[in-house]
Every structure is written in C-alpha cells, then in structure tokens.
Amino acid sequence: MLTVLRSKAGGWVAKIFIGLLAASFAVWGISDVFRGSRTDTLATVGEKEITVEQFQETFRNQLNRISQQLGKPITPDEARQMGIDRQILAQLIQNAALDEEARRLKIALSDRFIADRVAKMKEFQGLTGTFDVNLFRQRLAQWGLSEAQFLREEKAGILRAGLISAVGSGLSAPKPEVEMVFRHRNAARDVRYFVVSPDTVQVGEPTDEQLKAFYESNRNLFAVPERRQLYVVTALPKDLVDKVEIDDKAVEDYYKAHQNEFGAPESREVEQIVFPSEDEAKKALERIRSGAATWEDIAKERGISDKDRKLGTFSRDTYPDPQLVDAIFSLKEGAVSEPLKGALSISLAKVTKVVPGHVRTLDEVKDEITRKLKLDKAKDLALELHDKVEDARASGRSIEDIAKELGLKGTLTPHVSATGTDEQGKAVKLPAAAELLKSAFESDVGVDNDVITTPDDGFVWFDVRDIRPASVEPLEKAREKAVKLWKENRRRELVMEKARELKKRAERGEDIAALAKEAGSEVKTITHLKRNDAREDFPVAAVRAVFAAPEDAWVVAPGANGASALVIHSTGLAVPPMDANSDEVKSIRQVLAQSIAEDMTAQFVAALQKEYGVRINRRLWAQITGQDAQ
Numbered sequence: 113m114l115t116v117l118r119s120k121a122g123g124w125v126a127k128i129f130i131g132l133l134a135a136s137f138a139v140w141g142i143s144d145v146f147r148g149s150r151t152d153t154l155a156t157v158g159e160k161e162i163t164v165e166q167f168q169e170t171f172r173n174q175l176n177r178i179s180q181q182l183g184k185p186i187t188p189d190e191a192r193q194m195g196i197d198r199q200i201l202a203q204l205i206q207n208a209a210l211d212e213e214a215r216r217l218k219i220a221l222s223d224r225f226i227a228d229r230v231a232k233m234k235e236f237q238g239l240t241g242t243f244d245v246n247l248f249r250q251r252l253a254q255w256g257l258s259e260a261q262f263l264r265e266e267k268a269g270i271l272r273a274g275l276i277s278a279v280g281s282g283l284s285a286p287k288p289e290v291e292m293v294f295r296h297r298n299a300a301r302d303v304r305y306f307v308v309s310p311d312t313v314q315v316g317e318p319t320d321e322q323l324k325a326f327y328e329s330n331r332n333l334f335a336v337p338e339r340r341q342l343y344v345v346t347a348l349p350k351d352l353v354d355k356v357e358i359d360d361k362a363v364e365d366y367y368k369a370h371q372n373e374f375g376a377p378e379s380r381e382v383e384q385i386v387f388p389s390e391d392e393a394k395k396a397l398e399r400i401r402s403g404a405a406t407w408e409d410i411a412k413e414r415g416i417s418d419k420d421r422k423l424g425t426f427s428r429d430t431y432p433d434p435q436l437v438d439a440i441f442s443l444k445e446g447a448v449s450e451p452l453k454g455a456l457s458i459s460l461a462k463v464t465k466v467v468p469g470h471v472r473t474l475d476e477v478k479d480e481i482t483r484k485l486k487l488d489k490a491k492d493l494a495l496e497l498h499d500k501v502e503d504a505r506a507s508g509r510s511i512e513d514i515a516k517e518l519g520l521k522g523t524l525t526p527h528v529s530a531t532g533t534d535e536q537g538k539a540v541k542l543p544a545a546a547e548l549l550k551s552a553f554e555s556d557v558g559v560d561n562d563v564i565t566t567p568d569d570g571f572v573w574f575d576v577r578d579i580r581p582a583s584v585e586p587l588e589k590a591r592e593k594a595v596k597l598w599k600e601n602r603r604r605e606l607v608m609e610k611a612r613e614l615k616k617r618a619e620r621g622e623d624i625a626a627l628a629k630e631a632g633s634e635v636k637t638i639t640h641l642k643r644n645d646a647r648e649d650f651p652v653a654a655v656r657a658v659f660a661a662p663e664d665a666w667v668v669a670p671g672a673n674g675a676s677a678l679v680i681h682s683t684g685l686a687v688p689p690m691d692a693n694s695d696e697v698k699s700i701r702q703v704l705a706q707s708i709a710e711d712m713t714a715q716f717v718a719a720l721q722k723e724y725g726v727r728i729n730r731r732l733w734a735q736i737t738g739q740d741a742q
Contacts, residue, residue, distance in 0.1 A: 153729065153732075154166075154167050154201075154728065154729055154732050154733065154736075155201065155204070155205060155208075155726065155727060155728045155729065156208075156725075156726070156727045157205055157208035157209050157212055157721065157724050157725070157726050158208075158209075158212040158724030158725060159212065160208040160209075160211055160212050160724075162201075162204050162205065162208055164732055164736060166204065167200065167201060167204060167736070168736065169256070170200050170204065171188075171191070171196070171197060171200050172256065173255065173256045173257075174191075174196060174200060175188065175191055175196075176256065176546075176547075178191070178196075179546040179547075179550060180546050182546075183532065183545060183546060184530065184531040184532055184545070184546060184549060185530060185546050185547070185549045185550030185551075185553065186550075187530075187550070187553070187554075192737060197737050201728075201733075205721065205726055206717050206721070207268070207272060209717055209720040209721045209724055209726075210271070210272040210275055210276075210717065210720065211268060211271070211272070212720070212724050213275055213720050213724075214268075214271040214272070214274075214275060219271055219274065219275075220271075221267050221270060221271065223263075226263055226266055226267050226270075227263075229266070229270075230243075230248075230262075230263070230266065231243040235251055236248040236251060239373075240373045240374075250567075254567055275716075276713050276716075279709070279712050279713050279716045280709030280710070280712055280713050281709075283705050283708050283709050283712065284701065284705055285700070285701050285704030285705050285708060289704055290690075290697065290700050290701055290704060291690060293700050293704065294687075294690045294696070294697060294700060295687050295690075296643070297642070297643065297644075297696075297700070298642070298687050298688060299642070299643065299659065299684075299687060300640045300641060300642050300684075300685040300687075301640075301641050301658055301659070301663070301682040301683060301684055301685060302637070302638070302639050302640065302641070302682065302683045302685060303637065303638040303639075303641050303650075303658060303680060303681070303682045303683075304624060304635055304636070304637050304680070304681045304682075305635070305636055305637075305638075305650070305654075305678050305679060305680040305681070306624065306627065306628035306631060306633040306634065306635050306636065306678070306679055307631070307633045307636075307671060307676050307677070307678055308607055308610055308611045308614065308631045308633070308671075308676060308677045308678070308679060309607075309631070309632055309633065309676050310603050310604075310607050310675040310676055311632065312607070312610065312631055312632050313603060313606040313607055313610060315599050315602050315603045315606065317595070318595060318598045318599070318602075322598065323587070323591070323594055323595065323598055324587065326594065326597070326598045326601070327587045327590075327594050330597070331584050333597060334584050334585045334587075334590045334593070334594070335582070335583075335584055335585075336582065336583045336584065336585055337529040337530065337531070337582050338529065338530065338553075338579065338580065338581055338582040339527035339528055339529050339534075339535065339579075339580045340527065340528060340552055340553065340576055340577075340578065340579050340580070341524065341525060341526065341527045341528070341576075341577045341578040341579075342524075342525045342528065342548075342552055342574050342575065342576060342577060343511060343512060343522065343523070343524050343525075343574065343575045343577050344522070344523050344524075344525060344542065344543065344548070344572060344573070344574045345501075345511050345512075345514070345515040345520050345521065345522045345523075345572070345573045345574070346520065346521050346523075346543050346570065346571070346572050346573075347493075347494045347497040347498060347501070347520055347570055347571045348494065348543060348566065348568065348570035348571075348572075349487055349490035349491045349493075349494050349568055349569060349570050350487075350490070350568065350570075351521060351570075352490040352493050352494055352497075353486050353487060353490045355490070355493065356486045356489040356490050356493065358482050358485045358486050358489070362485060363474075363478055363481045363482055363485065364474065366481050366484075366485060367474050367477065367478075367481060371471060372471075374471055374472045374476075374477050375469060375470065375471040375472070376469060376470055376471075376472070377427040377428065377429070377469045378427065378428075378441070378466065378467065378468055378469040379425050379426060379427045379466075379467045379469075380425065380426060380440065380441065380443075380463050380465065380466050380467070381422075381424070381425045381463065381464045381465040381467075382423045382424065382425075382426060382431075382440060382461055382462070382463055382464070383407070383421045383422050383423060383461065383462045383464055384421060384423045384459050384460070384461050384462075385407075385410055385411050385414055385416055385421055385459060385460050386414075386416075386457045386458070386459045387414075387451070387457075387458050387459060387460070388458075389458065390451050390453070390458050393451035393458050393459065393460055394451055396410045396460060397448060397450065397451065397460055400448055401448075407448060407462055410460075423461075425465075425467075426440075428441055433454045435453070435454055436452050436454055436461070439452055439461070440461055440463065443461070443462075443463045444463070444466075445463055445464070445465060445466045446462070446463070446464070447462070447463060448460055448461070448462045449461040449462070491568075491569045491570075494569060494570050494571060495569070497518060497520065497571070498563065498571045500514075500518060501514055501518065501520075501563075501571075501573065502563065504517075505560070505573075510575075511573050511574070511575055512575075524577070525540055525542065526540060527578065527580055528540045528542070528549070530549055530553045531549075532545055532549055543566065543570070543572050544564050544566045544567075544570075544572050547564050547572075548564055548572060548574060551564060551574070552574060552576055555576050556576060556579070557576050557577065557578065557579060558576075559576065561573070561574055561575070561576075600675070603675060604670075604674065604675060607675065607676060607677045608668065608670070608677050610631070610677070611668045611677035611678070611679050612668050614627050614630070614631060614679050615666045615667070615668050615679050618666050618679065618681065619666050624681065627679070628679075631679075636649070638650060640685065641655065641658065641682075643655060643659055648672060649672055650672070650678070651669075651670070651671070651672045653669045653670050654669040654670075654671075654678050654680060656669075657669040657680065658680060658682045661682070663682065663683065663684030664681075664682070664683055664684065665681070665682065666679070666680065666681050667680050667682070668680070
C-alpha cells in the first residue's frame with residue numbers, strides 16, 4: 113500500500129501544512145517503539161534526529177501560544193497533565209517521518225520559491241500592503257523563531273503538505289455511507305411538550321448533616337485559588353507617546369523619503385466572459401466589433417448574469433491570473449480584449465473603468481506619519497528607560513524607588529490568581545498579562561525578577577509582594593454560599609422527580625393539557641424537529657432525549673435554564689427521498705470524503721513511521737518530563 117501511495121506523490125499541490133490526526137495513530141499506542149537509543153537525541157525516525165533542544169523549544173513556543181490565546185499563563189506541569197508534551201513529541205515524529213519520505217523521493221523546493229511565498233504572506237505586510245522586513249522580524253521574535261528556523265520550517269511544511277495532499281486527493285465517499293448520513297441528518301419528529309417550573313416545588317432549609325454532606329461532596333465549589341499581590345512598573349510606548357514631540361520638518365522629511373509608500377497604484381474594473389474554446393471566443397469578439405451584438409448580449413447568450421461577469425477591481429499586483437496581467441492593463445477603458453488563454457479557461461475581458469494611480473498629499477497623511485514617528489520615538493524612549501532601570505537595579509535599589517525617580521507608572525495590584533482574577537472573580541487589568549502572571553507564579557516574595565518585553569517593544573518589571581496560598585473555604589465561613597447551592601441542587605432534583613411522575617401519568621393515558629396545567633404550564637408544539645434544531649426554549653439535552661428514545665415515546669429532559677424540566681412526547685416522521693444532486697448531499701459527500709482523506713493520511717504517516725522505524729530515548733524523556741514514556 114505504501115508503494116501505491118508513494119506513486120501519487122508526483123502530482124502534489126503545495127498547501128499550508130495544517131497538522132494530522134495524532135489520535136488515529138498515536139505514537140503512545142505502539143509499545144515496541146520505546147527502545148534504548150544509541151544516541152543522546154530524544155528520538156530518531158530513520159536517519160532523522162529529534163533533539164531535546166528541538167522538543168523543548170517547540171514545547172515552550174506552544175505554551176506561549178496557548179497562554180496568549182487563553183489570556184492566562186499555562187505552566188509546564190499543567191501542559192503535561194493535558195498531554196501537550198506527548199502531542200508535541202508525536203507531531204515531531206510525524207513530521208520527521210514525512211521529512212524522511214520527502215528526502216527519499218528527492219522532493220525539494222528552491223530558496224527563491226520560499227522567499228516569494230513569505231513575501232506574499234499577509235502576516236508580514238505593512239500598512240502599504242507590501243512585505244515589511246521589520247514586521248517580519250517582529251513576528252518571528254514573538255513566535256520565538258529565527259529567520260533561518262522559520263524559512264526552514266516553512267519549506268519543510270510545504271513538502272509535508274505535498275505528500276499529504278497526494279494521499280488524500282481524489283477520494284470519494286461510498287454511496288451507502290452518504291445515504292446513512294442523509295437519513296440520520298433528516299430524521300424528524302413532531303413534538304408536544306410542557307415545562308415543569310422550579311416554582312412548582314418547595315425546598316426547605318437543609319439540616320446540618322445534609323449541608324455538611326453536600327459541602328464534603330462538592331469541596332471544589334468552595335476552593336480558593338492561590339493569589340499573589342504584585343507591584344508592577346511599566347515603560348510602554350503607548351504610555352510614553354504624550355512625552356514625545358515631532359516637528360513638521362521631521363514629518364516632511366519622512367514623507368519625502370517614503371513617498372512611494374503613500375501611493376495607490378492604478379486599478380481597473382474588469383468583466384469577463386468564459387468560452388469553451390478559442391474559436392467561439394473569436395466569433396463573439398467579431399460580433400461585438402462589427403456591432404452585431406453587445407458585450408451584454410454575448411453574456412446573456414452564454415447564460416452569464418451581470419453579477420457573474422463582473423470579476424472585480426484589481427491592481428497589477430492583485431489580478432488573480434498573472435498570465436493575463438499585461439493584456440488586461442494594456443486595454444483602454446471600455447475596450448474588449450482578444451481571446452485570453454488563462455490558467456484555467458479561455459475568455460474575453462472588458463475593462464469597464466480605469467482608476468489612475470495617485471500619491472496622497474502630505475496634508476492627507478500628516479497625522480498618520482506623526483503618529484508613527486511619535487510611536488517610534490516612544491519606543492526609543494522606552495528602551496532608554498529600560499537601560500536606566502536595569503542600571504539602577506544592578507546597584508540594589510528597589511523597583512518602587514526607581515519608578516518614583518524616573519517618573520514611571522507603578523501599580524500595586526490586588527491579590528490576583530494565576531488566571532488574572534481578583535477575590536471577587538473579576539479580571540484584573542495587567543500589562544502583558546499572560547507572561548506577567550506566568551512569571552509571577554514561578555517567582556516568590558523577595559526574588560529579583562527578569563524584565564518582561566511586551567509585543568509593542570515596551571517593558572514590564574514586577575515584584576511579588578504577598579502570597580495567599582490556595583485553600584478551601586471552611587464551611588463556617590462559606591455557610592451562606594453552601595446553603596444557596598444546596599437549595600439550587602435540591603430544587604433541580606425535585607423538579608426532575610416531579611417531571612418523571614408526570615411522564616408516568618402521561619404514559620398511562622392522562623391528558624397532556626391537564627398535566628401541563630397542573631405543572632403551571634401549557635402545551636407547546638414543535639413541528640419537524642431535527643437533530644440540530646436546539647433552540648432557546650428547547651435545549652440540546654431535550655433534542656438528544658427525543659432522538660435517543662423510540663418514536664411515539666414520552667421522555668423527560670432538563671430545561672434551558674437548568675432549573676426547570678421538560679415533559680416531552682414525540683412522533684416520528686418519514687425521511688424524504690434523497691436527491692443525489694442536491695446541495696445537502698453534495699455537502700455530505702464532501703465532509704465524508706474529507707474524513708476519509710484524514711484517515712488515509714493517518715494510515716500513511718503510521719506506515720511511514722513503521723517503515724523508517726521510531727526510537728525514543730526513555731532516559732532523556734523521563735529526564736525532561738519527569739514521567740515514563742509508556
């Protein structure tokens with residue numbers, strides 16, 4: 113099978129490598145992979161080595177990304193508990209197996225191709241829409257990558273994606289599977305139901321025994337996280353902008369030096385009519401030029417609407433087909449082109465409007481330049497302050513004294529948790545919050561901490577002033593909260609008990625309207641309910657309960673607010689016939705084909721790992737993670 117899969121690699125199309133389904137072929141499920149290694153590398157796949165440094169760098173970068181996404185720091189121990197370390201090693205092993213296969217097949221990319229690709233990435237484009245080398249380096253610094261590392265990983269990622277694309281392309285879903293998914297998706301029920309409100313039950317006060325039992329069973333509800341009080345000093349460009357002055361001459365000089373950045377290139381509104389052959393395109397062009405037909409007539413004959421023939425407005429750099437750029441931008445306004453052979457079709461094009469290129473005046477961009485120059489100077493000022501603070505710290509002076517002397521902003525925070533909340537559970541506003549909290553909870557009172565650099569080239573210093581350890585609030589102190597929670601829980605139990613009793617009576621034949629009235633409610637109906645039709649008054653739990661039960665059955669489910677309950681009767685409906693050409697069925701085929709492609713990809717990479725051989729150094733793994741690899 114592997115040989116067959118390899119034969120497909122010649123037709124791969126480069127895509128961004130978006131990862132693999134590690135669970136389908138988890139490294140950790142292959143017990144014989146863990147053998148003694150003859151090297152000091154963490155793992156090897158064939159001849160490809162995965163070093164401890166490579167693993168730790170990837171692990172560290174992943175922690176930073178997750179912390180930034182969550183807005184709170186994730187410690188290495190927490191990451192290991194979630195299995196992130198194993199996922200990273202599995203991904204590195206998968207990548208290494210693909211790299212080995214690319215090397216064996218002698219697939220390569222030129223440096224020029226990679227450079228052109230990176231220059232077109234939106235992440236690295238400045239205000240003018242062109243590649244900004246400073247922004248490029250800033251992004252890499254945030255990601256913890258050098259230029260060489262980024263380019264190397266980008267190249268490797270494209271090659272891996274090529275192999276993956278070759279495996280997963282051209283697959284289709286079996287008809288029986290499509291039909292099964294269609295029937296499941298289109299199963300429908302007519303529903304009658306009523307709500308049992310929490311107001312219909314009475315909850316008394318808990319006894320001491322009941323309250324104590326509830327407290328002991330739910331101690332997590334009364335947990336108080338560790339909190340730390342910090343003294344934070346900042347030198348942030350955004351806070352220093354007002355201290356910077358920019359004169360008009362500096363603005364004018366910048367404008368003159370960067371005038372090309374303030375220009376808008378010529379753009380053109382283009383319409384297009386596609387033809388099945390060059391001959392038909394020529395015949396249509398002759399009719400237009402002879403006056404026998406208009407552009408609009410030809411489009412109508414071809415069944416092309418006004419909307420569909422309008423391709424859009426483009427500059428030379430944004431026109432979608434590079435092969436046609438010269439032809440399009442040589443046309444005069446209102447002119448129709450000769451037949452054009454594009455990358456995918458033969459067409460006639462018409463330029464309906466030409467917008468000449470122009471350069472914005474100094475007055476138009478003065479405020480924009482001033483803001484930029486002030487921010488740049490503010491960054492320089494922040495760096496100067498950084499050096500002064502660090503020099504003063506080296507002499508043993510406190511952060512608070514230094515801040516007062518230099519006029520820096522110093523703040524004593526409330527006691528804050530590792531997730532950034534105060535004792536009332538409200539978010540505390542902190543600079544560089546993820547990195548600050550991560551560093552603060554790895555530090556201690558009286559420790560001299562490293563300065564934190566922010567993404568906008570600012571600096572943050574901090575001291576840990578006080579630590580309140582994690583604890584569980586004692587019942588005596590939390591009694592009011594415990595009573596409230598006990599009552600809410602008991603009320604939910606009583607409501608569900610009442611709903612189940614009403615359900616039994618309905619099954620015995622009692623009138624649903626009378627039962628609803630007894631529950632202080634009224635009968636509601638939903639027609640043609642499907643599995644994905646959850647709504648505000650009929651939540652997901654109710655929908656699942658309906659479709660988990662036989663047709664023409666009574667069920668009970670929690671209400672939308674969690675405090676009420678629903679008593680429900682459903683009646684099954686016939687599934688409509690499947691139209692193989694409908695958009696829905698096409699979508700099902702596409703999703704199933706993608707799933708099959710992912711499974712094939714998983715099998716392909718698993719086969720590569722087996723063929724090239726995977727070795728993991730148990731000793732090093734235990735040393736860097738504190739756990740066994742099996």
